[in-house]
Amino acid sequence: MKLKGKIAVVTGASRGIGRGIAEVLAEEGADVVVNYVSNPEEAEKTARIVRDKGRRAVTIQGDVSKRVDVEAMFDRMEKDLGPADILINNAGIETIVPFLELTDDQWTHLVDINLRGPWLCSQVFCRRAIAAGRKGAIVHIGSIQAAKVLPGRTHYAPTKLGLEALTRNMSAEVTPMGIRVNCVHPGYIETDMTTWIRSVPGARDTVLAQISMARSGECREIGTAVAFFASEEASYLTGQSIHVDGGWAGK
Numbered sequence: 011m012k013l014k015g016k017i018a019v020v021t022g023a024s025r026g027i028g029r030g031i032a033e034v035l036a037e038e039g040a041d042v043v044v045n046y047v048s049n050p051e052e053a054e055k056t057a058r059i060v061r062d063k064g065r066r067a068v069t070i071q072g073d074v075s076k077r078v079d080v081e082a083m084f085d086r087m088e089k090d091l092g093p094a095d096i097l098i099n100n101a102g103i104e105t106i107v108p109f110l111e112l113t114d115d116q117w118t119h120l121v122d123i124n125l126r127g128p129w130l131c132s133q134v135f136c137r138r139a140i141a142a143g144r145k146g147a148i149v150h151i152g153s154i155q156a157a158k159v160l161p162g163r164t165h166y167a168p169t170k171l172g173l174e175a176l177t178r179n180m181s182a183e184v185t186p187m188g189i190r191v192n193c194v195h196p197g198y199i200e201t202d203m204t205t206w207i208r209s210v211p212g213a214r215d216t217v218l219a220q221i222s223m224a225r226s227g228e229c230r231e232i233g234t235a236v237a238f239f240a241s242e243e244a245s246y247l248t249g250q251s252i253h254v255d256g257g258w259a260g261k
């Protein structure tokens with residue numbers, strides 16, 4: 011087990027990719043904080059998956075874009091599980107709005123969750139770890155859209171490419187203090203976020219035709235890449251971004 015005895019926070023772990031990450035981290039020996047914003051029942055399902063693997067889990071509600079929520083999440087985690095060794099910044103939203111129609115509020119809401127959220131959670135995690143002399147690992151969850159243009163994403167895509175810059179710049183500042191920072195960009199994963207692709211006739215085939223493996227990825231396939239970056243197997247890796255996409259970005 012790569013993560014035996016570690017404590018991990020996975021933001022947005024009530025569903026989809028975050029649940030897959032929580033499951034794999036638990037298999038690798040980590041206890042898991044299952045963060046969510048609005049879906050306690052689904053968060054509890056993820057927590058049960060973690061507990062069924064013999065690990066501890068707590069569900070903690072909190073909006074990753076709000077400092078008061080993030081500080082409270084780390085306070086509660088420290089009380090219930092102990093201090094965090096690993097932070098996975100997975101929570102995110104996607105909307106599709108043409109550039110010329112995008113409103114200020116739509117921009118701000120999405121950028122706050124997708125980019126400010128990872129920055130904020132990372133800052134709270136790093137301040138606490140560094141003050142206590144603990145080492146740590148952070149993995150940001152970006153997107154294929156850091157590399158490929160899809161229509162109506164002039165707000166979403168910059169947040170995901172922005173996570174690459176956040177990864178490099180944070181790494182330069184906190185790696186000397188023992189915290190590695192890396193980024194995993196998922197390709198097409200069939201979750202609630204991508205339901206619309208299955209509902210538009212022909213859209214799924216169009217996407218799959220662009221992927222070398224001609225299939226969608228599993229949430230667990232993102233989880234295994236994340237577990238690697240979070241573990242000591244990646245002890246000399248920091249500031250890196252990798253596409254886990256069946257060969258979409260490179261095609």
Ligand code: NAP
Nearest residue numbers: 022024026027046047048049073074101102153199201203
């Ligand atoms: P999803 O199924 O829509 O799940 C989103 C998760 O984020 C849920 O757990 C949700 O919590 C949580 N969340 C949303 N806003 C939040 C906030 N403000 N604070 C805390 N948690 C919040 O999405 P997904 O497909 O698993 O995507 C996960 C990540 O992968 C996202 O960053 C996404 O951009 C990225 N990604 C996905 C794909 C894909 O093909 N699916 C591809 C590339 C990148 P509730 O359940 O409580 O609402």
